[in-house]
Amino acid sequence: MTFDAKQRPAAIRVVMPFVFRHWFNQPLATLTVAGGLLGATVADLFMPIFSGHLVDALTLGPADADARQAALMAFGAIVALGLTSIAMRMIGLQAIVPFTLKIMSDVARDAFMRVQRFSTDWHANSFAGSTVRKITRGMWALDLYNDTILLALLPSLMVLLGSMVLLGLHWTSLGLVIALGALVYVSMTVALSIRYIAPAARVSNAWDTKVGGTLADALTCNGVIKSFGAEAREDVRLARVISRWRARVRRSWMRYNITNAVQLLVLLCLRGSVIGGSVLLWIAGRASPGDVTYVLTSYYIIHAYLRDVGMHINNLQRSVNDMEELVAIHDEPIGIADAPDARPIGITGGRIVFDRVTFLYGGHRDPLYDGLSVDIRAGERVGLVGRSGSGKTTFVKLVQRLYDVSGGKILVDGQDIAKATQQSLRSQIAIVQQEPILFHRTLAENIAYGRPGASQAAIEQAARLANAHDFIMRLPKGYGTLVGERGIKLSGGERQRVALARAFLADAPVLILDEATSSLDSESEAAIQEAMERLMKGRTAIVIAHRLSTVQSLDRILVFDRGDIVEQGSHAMLMARSGGIYRSLFERQATEFARASAAE
Structure with a gap:
């Protein structure tokens, strides 16, 4: 079993629009979550400024009345910003719980509805256990996706942009250093996540699904296994699948670790540049101790967010990969769909007419039925x-419209079942x-x-x-x-x-x-x-x-032979x-x- 990532569209281009459509179904909740968390972030953004003011006031000494007033005002502002941050964050967190749960519920329900309506062939070619795994894994990936975007990445980007702007207004050079470092870090993280981690994660997910299918297949057929005394054989079969799953997951996890090490190295370079730059400004007399405190406090906030941005982007890619198979279920066309103008059929007598019906199974070159006509009276x-294989079972499946005919029509009490x-x-x-x-x-x-x-x-x-x-x-x-x-x-x-x-x-x-x-x-x-x-x-x-x-x-017996009533x-x-x-x-x-x- 092989998986070629290049043959499939980038998961992020498929999954993100899918999730955003569900966000737009709850516009008020989306705005409440984003507004609350961004408000808390803005409050955090101004903390370093007042921390710098507080240090500058403290350096003047307690004998200076203006310094005491400035220190108290800075302290009051820090407390007020802290309370504002807590209040706004609570608003966002309270709103994201029902917001995410509704999306998870809607997605799982919609996937179940679609799977129920997929064709008989689709179900015949799919493991029930694998399908369940795809849906449940995708559900929980939605929780990680929402938390990553709304609780983590959105506030992180706000802090990065805001800090760069505020620092740039005081010292253009420091603002540029942070801007360049953040750009390199984020771009590198995104590239590694999409190009390096995602292909390995996609393969490991596919084998995770395979493990679920293998378990479900064996458990469902346990009676057959017992009747042949084949428990040990099934143990070996599952062990082979798990062994290959373990190898794929190990590769995926190792790539996460390597990516994390590269991210930390880039952050170390950025930290040295910012701290060294602030010390040089102080030596040159262009920055006070409070200014240096402001720079250092801002940087440590930026550093924490940047370090977390790497983790968040990795989590985002992981959630996208975990949702990919779920989204594929939603994009899978329903095999037999009702006509746009379909109406309920009313059956009273139950007369069934096959009117020159032609039927071809998918993948077959020759039709099973070629112009079959038969009239079953009410x-x-x-x-x-x-x-066996003469067309008996296909006949009743067509009556139930488990398949659509390739030509002709089937009437029940004079009504075309394709229009019902x-x-x-x-x-x-x-x-x-x-x-x-x-x-x-x-x-x-x-x-x-x-x-x-x-x-x-x-x-x-x-x-x-x-x-x-x-x-x-x-x-x-x-x-x-x-x-x-x-x-x-x-x-x-x-x-x-x-x-x-x-x-x-x-x-x-x-x-x-x-x-x-x-x-x-x-x-x-x-x-x-x-x-x-x-x-x-x-x-x-x-x-x-x-x-x-x-x-x-x-009353009557129809003898089938190779799709004909002979x-x-x-x-x-x-x-x-x-x-x-x-x-x-x-x-x-x-x-x-x-x-x-x-x-x-």
Whole structure:
């Protein structure tokens, strides 16, 4: 796995406009934070001036009444400036907390909304753990970014500019020395951060994401790991990834250390120039002890801010790098988007028409469907059969508009689904997958997912229809039982029955069953098959069949082969066709079943 920083745009040019857009969404809060912190900085900026006045007054001695008054006034000004600085800083700090939290919340929520709406292909090619890591790391990087810009860099730049101006008004040469030194220091720090640190940080972040994905992949598939006794193998696999992550992070951290050493060397040169210059002015009689105190106090403030500026710029670059992948999620186009004028679709009968549909998977040269036309009547029960890869699953995914067709159109009750909102379309289609996925929530919440406002009585009735009520009631917490991640605490048959109950409760006009009884034992299958017959009655039902015995009673069977419907008709009609694909598949399965039964 390689990462070429040169092939990607500079993160700072992508991330900073992204963050500033969120700042502009809160203009009053942005002004309050910036105003409070800049006010505190201005108060700090004038401290050295009155410190110099105080030293000059003290050198005249306590017997001088004017000196005493000047000393007291300078002391009072220092205290007043200190109180002003504290008050203004508190205003800024109090405002930045809700300001930053709102941006973090908005960004995380928006990223989640986009990820939810990305295409099926995007999710198939992405690690869930990596995606979570990108979002959470980017969220916390926003906190560091806001603190760095508003709490650190903005006040630092104000102090640097203000000090250079004030010193330049008294001694032009010192002002120029500080200006030149600050310019060299900041320019060097920015260049090192962008050109030297950022590429290494970007690579280390990518491997940090890789570690998260590897952990999530192994933890999600822990059952498979245990079944093969492969814990040690997975330990070795993670160790390899962590080893490469450690090497990348070490390089990144070492570059931070080298950059810091170079920064300190430049600051040492600047310190010698300023202190030496102020001593020369005093020797030449052009500066009083108070003036030297003012210069030294100003320089130490400038030095502290300059030293911190280097750290802040490094932190800024780090936060930008950490946000880069999050911003990429926001910039990622949504695979299937609603049309600008999309409206909710109303499905009553559930007639489905494929009108000369052409469909090409991304990256494939030849289309799977090329002018496919089929008409499924309202209330018709249709089975889809065929060899693996023949186009059965793609057919139902296109009905749900998980992909957009390349040509032609799909109509439901005469309405083009490409012009309908996806939410309205999918909410009126109930689907039971071959491998049902449950949320780590209660059984009641899982069953009611298609109808979140359903009553407990309706939930239990749906469970009874799916032959799930009895096993649920045997659980210690009944319908309040948490099922574990992806339903891992339930057996395959139990998960399937919960998914069926979810479909029963949804009561949608269109029903899609992807071999919904494949995980059930024979006794449960008979009961569920009977319930499914009742469920399909009066609804448009599409059944993807792997075991052909489940489609014998359907109204029509469509036989797919390489994206074409090569045969269609009832079970009896297709069995009467000598040399037909359906008959061949059915007879082969019957023979295999007979052999398996004899072996038992």
